[in-house]
Amino acid sequence: MAKQYDVLFRLLMLGDSGVGKTCMLRRFTESEFDPSHISTIGVDFKMKTLELDGIKVRVQIWDTAGQERYQTITKQYYRRAQGIIFVYDITSESSFQHLLKWAGDVDEFAPDKVQRVLIGNKSDEELSRQVTKDQGSKLAETCGMEFFETSASTSSNISEAFTRLTELVLQAHHRDVDNLLGALDDYLDNNALEEENESEGTDVNTHRTCAC
Amino acid sequence: MAELSTLSPSPPALGDPHVAPSVPPSSSAQQAINHPVPESAMEKPSPMSSLYNDKALTGNTPAAQSGGSPLTPHPPLSPTKLTADTPLSLLVHEASPQREESPGKDAETVPDVMKQETSDPPAAERLNTETVTPAPPSEPSSAPPSEPSSAPPSEPSSAPPSEPSSAPPREPSSAPSEGPQASPSPDLNPGPNLYPNVHVTHNPNPVMDDGTFTASQPQIAAASNAMPAAAASIDSTAAVEEKLQPLQQEEIPQSLPPPPLSPKPATPSEATKAELPSTPTSAEPPSPGVPLILEPDFPFPLPKPRPAPDTLSYLESASIMSGTLESLSGLGEDGSSVGSDSEVNGMSVRRTDKYGFLGGNQYSESGEKDVRVEVARQREVKWLDMFYHWDKWVKHRFQKVKLRCRKGIPSSLRSKAWQLLSNSQELLDANPGKFEELEREPGEAKWLDIIEKDLHRQFPFHEMFAARGGHGQQDLYRILKAYTIYRPEEGYCQAQAPVAAVLLMHMPAEQAFWCLVQICEKYLPGYYTALDW
Numbered sequence: 001m002a003k004q005y006d007v008l009f010r011l012l013m014l015g016d017s018g019v020g021k022t023c024m025l026r027r028f029t030e031s032e033f034d035p036s037h038i039s040t041i042g043v044d045f046k047m048k049t050l051e052l053d054g055i056k057v058r059v060q061i062w063d064t065a066g067q068e069r070y071q072t073i074t075k076q077y078y079r080r081a082q083g084i085i086f087v088y089d090i091t092s093e094s095s096f097q098h099l100l101k102w103a104g105d106v107d108e109f110a111p112d113k114v115q116r117v118l119i120g121n122k123s124d125e126e127l128s129r130q131v132t133k134d135q136g137s138k139l140a141e142t143c144g145m146e147f148f149e150t151s152a153s154t155s156s157n158i159s160e161a162f163t164r165l166t167e168l169v170l171q172a173h174h175r176d177v178d179n180l181l182g183a184l185d186d187y188l189d190n191n192a193l194e195e196e197n198e199s200e201g202t203d204v205n206t207h208r209t210c211a212c
Numbered sequence: 213m214a215e216l217s218t219l220s221p222s223p224p225a226l227g228d229p230h231v232a233p234s235v236p237p238s239s240s241a242q243q244a245i246n247h248p249v250p251e252s253a254m255e256k257p258s259p260m261s262s263l264y265n266d267k268a269l270t271g272n273t274p275a276a277q278s279g280g281s282p283l284t285p286h287p288p289l290s291p292t293k294l295t296a297d298t299p300l301s302l303l304v305h306e307a308s309p310q311r312e313e314s315p316g317k318d319a320e321t322v323p324d325v326m327k328q329e330t331s332d333p334p335a336a337e338r339l340n341t342e343t344v345t346p347a348p349p350s351e352p353s354s355a356p357p358s359e360p361s362s363a364p365p366s367e368p369s370s371a372p373p374s375e376p377s378s379a380p381p382r383e384p385s386s387a388p389s390e391g392p393q394a395s396p397s398p399d400l401n402p403g404p405n406l407y408p409n410v411h412v413t414h415n416p417n418p419v420m421d422d423g424t425f426t427a428s429q430p431q432i433a434a435a436s437n438a439m440p441a442a443a444a445s446i447d448s449t450a451a452v453e454e455k456l457q458p459l460q461q462e463e464i465p466q467s468l469p470p471p472p473l474s475p476k477p478a479t480p481s482e483a484t485k486a487e488l489p490s491t492p493t494s495a496e497p498p499s500p501g502v503p504l505i506l507e508p509d510f511p512f513p514l515p516k517p518r519p520a521p522d523t524l525s526y527l528e529s530a531s532i533m534s535g536t537l538e539s540l541s542g543l544g545e546d547g548s549s550v551g552s553d554s555e556v557n558g559m560s561v562r563r564t565d566k567y568g569f570l571g572g573n574q575y576s577e578s579g580e581k582d583v584r585v586e587v588a589r590q591r592e593v594k595w596l597d598m599f600y601h602w603d604k605w606v607k608h609r610f611q612k613v614k615l616r617c618r619k620g621i622p623s624s625l626r627s628k629a630w631q632l633l634s635n636s637q638e639l640l641d642a643n644p645g646k647f648e649e650l651e652r653e654p655g656e657a658k659w660l661d662i663i664e665k666d667l668h669r670q671f672p673f674h675e676m677f678a679a680r681g682g683h684g685q686q687d688l689y690r691i692l693k694a695y696t697i698y699r700p701e702e703g704y705c706q707a708q709a710p711v712a713a714v715l716l717m718h719m720p721a722e723q724a725f726w727c728l729v730q731i732c733e734k735y736l737p738g739y740y741t742a743l744d745w
Contacts, residue, residue, distance in 0.1 A: 039706050067662060
């Protein structure tokens, strides 16, 4: 069976409750915007496959509950993430300020190699803006992140932001990906393998990537 | 003959005027007669709850309408409370006495009773042809013994005087939509101004609080009046309701001919009639919400001319008042709010399913297996019996209670059942006024912020919660906030909101609050609490 993707990355979305994490994710994975969704409780995830540089990248995006109470749970997911998306709401000063705390947690719990982007969401609500674009990009700069202002509502910049983070992750894991692809080639060349072994082989390969 | 008698033994017994005082009816009649006054007093709450239920449950299920009304409001500790408001109550009386004699026979006796009530028409016909003539009169004849003592006295006595002034206005209000409005909060919510009718329903509020019922009979009349209309508008097969109509209408005209009759044929009739036939049968967009929105049925007290009241869906009416809570929640101004409402309104399916969902994941297709009316009735009777002897059931036959829970608690009785099962009823009774007290507290900003962010994110496709600042969201705010004050060390957890919302779909805010308390503290102790690992 042909694999539908070459590599799998896990991305994690963090940010205060109500900043639009779930909406962004839905917009990105399903091209839908549903203002009436439910609050995320605990953790949820959606997947999407992108093709970057000829590599089929499946991103598994973990959507976390924003309420502080859930952080004991969501922190468990930091360790296995290769990319982190910090989200704040440009109409909420406090959600922006809390980023420092979020970023601190990530520094503490996430792998060193983790790639990060900063996103100011709800850019369509210019009238209620409380955080300037400048503030956002400065913070991003300070933390060494790329910065996007997005709108899940209008779909502005959503795909760009997710794709960019995926690229960053891909670059960061380039060597592993090369190894993986090499392994895949070997594997494809090897006709002698039984089907059972085939599936095992792919599993192993995936694991190798993930375990990086 | 022989066959018939075996098939439907009880009808003749009941039906025969002379023999009428057979065991079941007589006992019920006695009870009724013994406590005529309490009954009337007790009955008053029932309309309220029925109203609430209607709204909450969207009253789609026939059971909810007929059965729910008399029962839910107050613990039917004494059978007399339930008396002849609806056929169901009659059933109850009949059934319960029997049960006392021989609990084991429940299943057997009940069905018989059921036949009389639910499958009555066919039975009656058969009987007629068979010359067992007593059958047709059975209804009327059996009814009198118990009803005269309860229903008739109550209605005529108070109804006539108050009818003209209070009852008519209440009818519109008694409809599903306003109940919710009324219940939310006199204090929190200035909303009612939109519906002058609603002011009337505020009377019910106090009613719900306790046993004190100020606005009484008219409600019953109103409720009963509303019922037929509701039945008409609601698709449901509702043989039950059809039963209701004849019975109640008979009574009402006698006591108060002009008022009940006038409202219907009056002004609204045109509009309603036009709407009603179409809505129940099909889910067409034009008047999708209508079946649920009973308020428009009696729009005549309307202050301002609204666009054909019947075309106003529950949603629309709710969204109209969405402005009222703006200050409270601070949610309204942002564009997204408009988006959400318009989104919902734009949906092709505006009609709710039987649980009140307009769409979304929770929406259940109507094709879903519906429990047969007789079965539903039977279950209700069984549950009512359990209610009467709740302590005994829980103590001695808990497995049976459990089994029945798993078969499905009749939706009309779910509110009551949940309160008993969770023991929240006890808390409620033990803490009169506590909820109001909690509501008066300001609350902590850090909790209120999060709660407000979540108000519009709970079952956004449920008619009760679809409108920003609507009564559902208001109530949700009330009970979630109250909990943070009740347990300041726990505060608010986002996962409480959906639970609270479901509770609100079934019961008034205060009851829902205590249920939530029990869930948080008894069922899931520590589950919602912050953990520091």
